[in-house]
Amino acid sequence: MSLPDDLSNCLVLNTVAAARALVRRYDAKLKPFGVTVQQFSLLAAVRYNPGATAAALSSRIHLDRTSLIRNLDRLELKGLVRRMDGAGGNMRVSELTGEGDALLDRLIVEWQTAQAGLMRGSSPEETETYLKISRRFSH
Secondary structure: OOOOHHHHOOHHHHHHHHHHHHHHHHHHHHHHHOOOHHHHHHHHHHHHOOOOEHHHHHHHHOOOHHHHHHHHHHHHHOOOEEEEEOHHHOOEEEEEOHHHHHHHHHHHHHHHHHHHHHHOOOOHHHHHHHHHHHHHHOO
16 A cells, blocks of 8 residues: 555655665674664764763764663673763763774775765765755754
């Protein structure tokens, strides 16, 4: 049974469907490395935002605080991140361990390959338009 036109053309439903498909695709690429796409983005956020609080990381990668803390806990258990007390001892910040840093280097290569594969068949203009619209809707 197909959806009525107004639902099949719904920006929200189509965006959710696209997001789920993309996450599944990227999670499959990252599975051999033992991380999810959320954990990959968190590892990158920790590396490129040194000393950031959990709230700042949450905002940076558009992940709710509860999901961020849960994934940070998992990464810490795997020995990929280390938590430290922040300024005044009341904020928790993280840094990558040596193992986390090395894994992220490998994950970035895998991500670049997946990204290139995803973009095959799309023109640079289509990609730019998609990103422009996605960014506008995500703010």
